[in-house]
Amino acid sequence: MLKRSGITLLAAAIAVAIVVGLAGSAFARKSPLEGQPDVRHKYELRQLRFEVAPTFEATVQADYKHTISGGIKLEYHLSDSLSFGGLIFLGTGLNTQLTDAVSGSLKDTEEPNNPTPTRKEFEDHLNTMPVHGGAGVTFTPWFGKISLFSKLYLAFDVYLSGGFGFANLENKYKNTNPGGGPNDYCGKQKDGTITDANGQTQDVFNDPRNDCPYNSGFQPGVQVGAGMHVFINKWIALDVSFRDYFFKDNPSGQDFNADLIVDDKDPRFLGHLFVGVGVSLFLPARVKISR
Amino acid sequence: MIRRANSWLVMLAVVSLPLMLPPLSSDAWAQKGKKKAPAPAPKPAEPAPAEPKPAEPEIDMTQPEEAKPEEAKPSDTGEGDMGKAGDPELDMTQPETAAETKAGKDEKDLKLGETRGSWQDIVVVVRKPFLKMNRLELMPSVGLTINDNMIQHYELNGQINYYLTDVLAVGVEGQYFVKNFLETYDLVARQDRRLPTINKYNYGAALNFHYVPIYAKFSMLNKKIVHLETLFTAGVGMTQSEVIPRDPALPAWTNTLITPNVGLTFRVFVADWVTLNLGFKDYIFIDKFENVRRSEDQMCALSVQCSQDQASGKLINHVMFSAGLSFWFPTSFRYTTFR
Numbered sequence: 255m256l257k258r259s260g261i262t263l264l265a266a267a268i269a270v271a272i273v274v275g276l277a278g279s280a281f282a283r284k285s286p287l288e289g290q291p292d293v294r295h296k297y298e299l300r301q302l303r304f305e306v307a308p309t310f311e312a313t314v315q316a317d318y319k320h321t322i323s324g325g326i327k328l329e330y331h332l333s334d335s336l337s338f339g340g341l342i343f344l345g346t347g348l349n350t351q352l353t354d355a356v357s358g359s360l361k362d363t364e365e366p367n368n369p370t371p372t373r374k375e376f377e378d379h380l381n382t383m384p385v386h387g388g389a390g391v392t393f394t395p396w397f398g399k400i401s402l403f404s405k406l407y408l409a410f411d412v413y414l415s416g417g418f419g420f421a422n423l424e425n426k427y428k429n430t431n432p433g434g435g436p437n438d439y440c441g442k443q444k445d446g447t448i449t450d451a452n453g454q455t456q457d458v459f460n461d462p463r464n465d466c467p468y469n470s471g472f473q474p475g476v477q478v479g480a481g482m483h484v485f486i487n488k489w490i491a492l493d494v495s496f497r498d499y500f501f502k503d504n505p506s507g508q509d510f511n512a513d514l515i516v517d518d519k520d521p522r523f524l525g526h527l528f529v530g531v532g533v534s535l536f537l538p539a540r541v542k543i544s545r
Numbered sequence: 546m547i548r549r550a551n552s553w554l555v556m557l558a559v560v561s562l563p564l565m566l567p568p569l570s571s572d573a574w575a576q577k578g579k580k581k582a583p584a585p586a587p588k589p590a591e592p593a594p595a596e597p598k599p600a601e602p603e604i605d606m607t608q609p610e611e612a613k614p615e616e617a618k619p620s621d622t623g624e625g626d627m628g629k630a631g632d633p634e635l636d637m638t639q640p641e642t643a644a645e646t647k648a649g650k651d652e653k654d655l656k657l658g659e660t661r662g663s664w665q666d667i668v669v670v671v672r673k674p675f676l677k678m679n680r681l682e683l684m685p686s687v688g689l690t691i692n693d694n695m696i697q698h699y700e701l702n703g704q705i706n707y708y709l710t711d712v713l714a715v716g717v718e719g720q721y722f723v724k725n726f727l728e729t730y731d732l733v734a735r736q737d738r739r740l741p742t743i744n745k746y747n748y749g750a751a752l753n754f755h756y757v758p759i760y761a762k763f764s765m766l767n768k769k770i771v772h773l774e775t776l777f778t779a780g781v782g783m784t785q786s787e788v789i790p791r792d793p794a795l796p797a798w799t800n801t802l803i804t805p806n807v808g809l810t811f812r813v814f815v816a817d818w819v820t821l822n823l824g825f826k827d828y829i830f831i832d833k834f835e836n837v838r839r840s841e842d843q844m845c846a847l848s849v850q851c852s853q854d855q856a857s858g859k860l861i862n863h864v865m866f867s868a869g870l871s872f873w874f875p876t877s878f879r880y881t882t883f884r
Contacts, residue, residue, distance in 0.1 A: 356739050
C-alpha cells in the first residue's frame with residue numbers, strides 16, 4: 255500500500271511538472287521594447303533643416319580629361335529621411351596620362367596617305383566640362399553611430415540621391431576648312447557641304463580628322479549618387495559622395511562609329527563618375543530630439 | 546508515512562521549481578557559481594502631478610506577489626539562481642508617495658498569466674552582436690578594377706583569416722584574374738593610330754594583417770538596427786603579370802612581381818556565422834612593360850630574354866573593389882562576461 259501511494263505521488267509530481275512546464279510559457283518574458291522605435295531620444299539631425307555644402311568634386315577614371323571642380327550643394331530636408339535640392343559646379347580640365355602619352359607621340363603636321371591626326375587635331379577635339387550640376391531628391395534610409403578606436407563617437411548617415419543632371423561642354427576646335435571663315439561653327443557643316451568664296455560647293459566630310467567634334471554645348475541628362483555624412487557636431491558634417499552624371503557625349507571628339515564622319519551620331523549616353531568631398535552646414539544650428 | 550509524504554512533497558517541489566522559472570540566456574551559464582554583486586536599489590521615480598498619461602505602454606516595474614523571490618525555495622544546484630531573498634536589486638516595488646494615485650498603481654498591476662516586462666530586458670549599453678576572437682574566417686569574393694580605362698580585370702578572390710583578438714587578424718589571400726578590354730583600348734588604336742602598351746594579370750597571392758579600429762551601428766528607417774565594422778588591411782605578396790605584345794606575332798612573357806597591398810573593408814553582420822563584405826584594395830607593384838621600340842630590332846624582338854632585358858618598369862597602383870561573404874567557424878560564439 256505504501257508502495258502504491260508512493261508511485262501515485264510520483265506520477266502526480268510528474269504530471270504537475272508537465273502542466274507547470276506548459277503553463278510556464280505564459281511566464282515567458284516579452285520585451286517591453288517590442289514595437290518601440292529602435293532609437294529613442296534621437297537627434298533629428300536633418301529634419302526641417304537647410305543644408306549648405308561647399309563641395310569639391312573630381313572625376314574618377316576619366317578617359318582623356320580629368321575634371322576638377324568646386325561648387326555648392328543646397329538641400330532642404332523635409333524629414334530625417336527625405337530632402338530635395340540642387341547642386342552646381344564650376345571646373346577645369348586636366349590631361350590624363352593617356353592624353354599625354356598619345357599627344358606626345360603625334361606629329362605636328364599631317365603626313366600624306368597617313369590618317370593619323372596631328373597633335374593639334376587630337377587635342378582640339380577633346381572636350382572639357384567647365385560647368386555641371388543637377389537637381390533632385392535625396393533619400394536617407396540609414397543613420398547611426400561609429401566608434402573610432404573606442405574613443406571617438408560620431409553620428410553618421412548614408413544617403414542616396416537622383417534626379418536631373420546636366421553639363422556644359424567645351425572644346426578648342428575651330429573650323430579651318432577652306433572657304434569657311436575662322437569663326438565657322440559645326441552647324442554650318444550639317445549637310446556635309448560648304449560653299450567657298452567662288453561659290454563652289456565642297457564636300458567637307460572627307461576627312462574625319464578635321465570634322466567638327468560634335469561634343470560641345472549644353473547636355474541634359476540624369477544624375478545618381480550616394481554619399482555619407484559624418485557629423486562633427488550637431489550642425490556640421492563631413493560629406494563624402496560619389497555621383498554619376500549621364501548625358502550624351504563623345505569625349506575624344508573623333509569618329510566613334512567608324513563611318514568616316516564625325517557627326518551627331520557619334521556621341522552616346524555615357525556616365526561621368528565624380529567623387530566629392532565637402533562640408534555640410536545644417537541650419538538652424540539647434541537640433542530637435544525625438545521621443 | 547507522514548515523513549515519507551513530506552519527502553515526496555520536497556521531491557515534487559524540486560522537480561517543479563526549474564520549470565516555473567523564466568528561461569535562462571546563454572550568458573547566464575557563464576555566471577554559474579558566481580554571486581551577483583549587490584546593486585543599489587533603483588531610485589523611485591519623482592512624482593509628476595497632473596501629467597497626462599502617455600499613449601505608449603508603460604514598462605511595468607512591479608512584480609506580482611506570486612513571483613516574489615523571498616517566497617521561492619532556493620535551488621539545490623544553484624542553476625537559475627535569481628538571487629537570495631531580500632536582494633535589493635530584486636525589490637521591484639515602488640515605495641508609495643503622496644503623489645502616486647491608487648488608480649495609477651492598480652493600472653500597473655498585471656494579472657498572472659499576462660506578459661510582463663522588467664528592467665532586466667533593457668540594458669544601457671547593448672553588447673556587440675558578433676565576436677571574432679579565435680574564429681576562422683573564410684572569405685570568397687569577386688572584384689573589379691576601378692582605376693584603369695584601357696584594361697579592366699575581374700577578380701576571383703579567396704581569403705582565410707584567423708582572428709587572434711576581436712580586432713586583430715592574420716590571413717592569406719589568393720586571386721585569379723580575367724581581363725577585359727575597355728572602349729578606349731579600341732578607340733586609341735582606331736582613331737589615333739596608336740597601339741597601347743598593356744599588361745594583363747594572371748594570378749596573385751598575399752599574406753595579410755587586418756585591424757578593426759571602427760565599429761558602428763545604424764538604423765534602417767528607425768526600424769531595425771544593423772551593426773557593421775571597418776577594417777584596415779596591409780600585407781605583402783606576389784602578382785604574375787603578362788605582357789600583351791602590340792604585334793601579335795611577337796612572343797609574350799610573364800613577370801613575377803612583389804606586391805604589397807593596403808585595403809579598407811566594410812563588414813555588415815548578417816548572422817552569427819555570416820557577414821557581408823565590401824572593400825577597396827590597392828595592389829602596388831613595379832610592372833615591366835614591352836619596350837615601345839621593340840619592333841625596330843626584329844632579332845631582339847623575337848627573343849623573350851632580349852625583350853625582357855629591354856623592358857621598361859613603371860609603378861602601378863591596381864585598385865580593386867570587391868564584394869563577398871564571410872563564413873565563420875565555429876559558427877557560434879558565447880560571451881563569458883556579465884551582460
